[in-house]
Amino acid sequence: MNWALMYDCYGDVDRVPELLARAEREDEAEVWDELGYRLILECDLVFPASFAALPCLVHLASRSARARVLAGAIVRCAAGDHGCDDLLAGCADVLVEFRSLLDRHLRSRPDDYLASFRDLVAVEGHYHWSAVLGDFSDDFYQVACPHCAVEVTIAIGGYGRYSAIRDWNLGDVDRRDLRPASSDGLSGFGRRMHDTAARDGEVVLADGIAHLFGRAECPRCASVFNIADEYASSNRPLM
Structure with a gap:
């Protein structure tokens, strides 16, 4: 790795490798805090050093939760306009390793299950789902009906599982129950x-995903459409 070209958010090329070397020796919070703000800006921007650090972070992730979380955060930002597509492509083998590690972590049913689940989704390249998946306690998705183009609100959570037209004075009106996909009906x-x-x-x-990948009825024209297909077509990042 030619670190002389791998600048972080401050434009430095030497500080990140120094911090990674320290992280190899000691799992100190101050080291990880500095790595975090050097590799990812608050607006989710990443830099060459972010992807250059991934192999080391994934290597450490089997014994360091901080490394696992930081590696996941970098991958979730990979859909952005970072100009590092070549570096990301060079991390293909590392991402395969990271996917296996995250899958093992999820099997242990950890407290951070949803965050790690979203990391796994991002590792598989589905950045749009990684960005929006919630715990389905109060989740809403906006999609355009593919037939009449009206904006339809999809609710999946404690308020119900329905499609509706959102009126900012009246709330969600003309609700229609969603039609969840069966486990056998799901694919891909x-x-x-x-x-x-x-x-x-x-x-x-699991139940929320079955509804999200199910079908909804448009309250305006009564046509039925696949929720996930319409959401993904509007929100999938250009890579």
Whole structure:
């Protein structure tokens, strides 16, 4: 790794490798705090040093929760306009290793399950889902009906599981119950997300995914459409 080209958010090229060397020796909070703000800005910007650090972070992640969390945060930012696509492509083998590590971590049913689940989703390249997946206690998604183009609110949570037209004075009006996908009816990445959550006993998360990858009725024109397809087509980042 030519660290002379790997600048961090301050433009420095020497501080991150020094901090990574310290992290190899000692798991100190101050080291990880500085790595965090050098590798990721608050507005989710990442830099060459962020991707250059990934191999070391993933190596440390098996014994350091801080390394695992920071590596996941960098991957979640990979959809942004960072100009480091070549560095990200060079991390392909590291990301395969990181995916296996995250999957093992999820099987242990950790307290940070949802955050680690979102990291796994990002590692698989589905950045739009990683960014918006919640715990389905109070989740809302905005999609355009593919037939009449009206904006439809999709609610999945404690307030119900429905499609509606959102009126800022009246709330969600003309609600229609969602039609969740059956476990057999799911396919592709939706199936993988659902099966992972179900495997780990995350019942609410699995049920929410079944609804998110199910079908909704448009309150305006009564057409029925696939929620995930319409949301992804509008929100999938250009890579």
